[in-house]
Amino acid sequence: MEILISRVDSQPIYNQIYSQIKGHILSGRLQEGDVLPSIRALAKDLRISVITTKRAYDELEQEGFIYTVAGKGCFVAKKDTNRLRQENLKKLTELMKKVAALARLCGLTEHEIMEIYHNSTKEE
């Protein structure tokens, strides 16, 4: 598993770690039961603060992507299909907001947007 940290990115570093690990889990590169590097080891490898790394893990754990076994480390949790769907819906909503904003800029009607949508599904 690789995690790439960008220091010029406007995204905070903990968020970069969080979203990349999440990405690895969602894409299946990290499988259920896989062990994650310890917080300290990952922080030192990435040359970043331990607190930053801990925060990323905390957030992943809160959302149920990973779980901790005291004294053993952090593991990838079972993929929750329901949660996955929720995740994707969330993403979709975000994208829709962008669509709406762009459409407003161009003065598109709902009908025209739907037309574009139908065309794009046909292309696929």
Add this chain to the structure above:
Amino acid sequence: MNYALEIKNLSKHYKKGFSLENVRFCLPSGCILGLIGENGAGKSTTIRLIMNAIQRDEGEISVLGTDSHSPEFTRVKQEVGVVLDEANFPEVLNVRQVNKVMQNIFTQWDEGMYFDYIQKFSLPEKKMFKKFSRGMKMKLSIAVALSHHPRLLLLDEATGGLDPIVRDEILDIFNEFTRQDDHSILMSSHIVSDLEKSCDYIAFLHKGKLLFCEEKDKLLETYGILHCTRDELEKLPRGVVQGGIRSSDYGGVEALVLRKQVPVGIKVDYAGIEEIMVHFVKGEHAE
């Protein structure tokens, strides 16, 4: 939580005017704390006070759980590695002789480790210390500080005078040092970028007073840099702007702001530790 270092209400007054007032901060075990501040802010004084090299007037200092005024502190000192901004070894000694001296000073002295570092830093073994360059002196000092299995490192401008490549190597070594969770580092530096990466906490000294000691991530999250025109700045609610403002004729103004209190829709840039430091000090000057 275990603390590698606990400083409470530390004060030191000098007759010539400088004084360190009521400094308090803690370094949790396993963490790196960066001490920042201008020249003469009191960083070196703080580090000297921790090691009892100078006597404090008031306050408490506890190092690895032991009060620095207690008799047991002599034993604790064995577990602290110190690098001061000026490396001071007897001028006529060479690397090998320094090894002999240190063997008798530190009970846990690790000769193998020491020579590993000497090799890593490509220091000549037979050259007298006085003929060393500044960089070489620093490296020797760092090698000594690391070679007696310390649990706490106190680094006062330890990367000063080193070129970027060596600095990077040494930061790497410090970073590796804290891989063990009972190893902690207090480091002061002007080169804030050195600290920005790996520090967990940042303590900011200004004119002998502690302006803040905070988790680095929290700082980066709290503050932001706002670029706008002077009119726009004046429309902002009170209390949003922190510290001083940098203004120019054509470039508008640049201010340090509390991210959360900036009205939605105004773009706030990332503020690095260096920007936070500069703006805080500027604010002080303006008052």
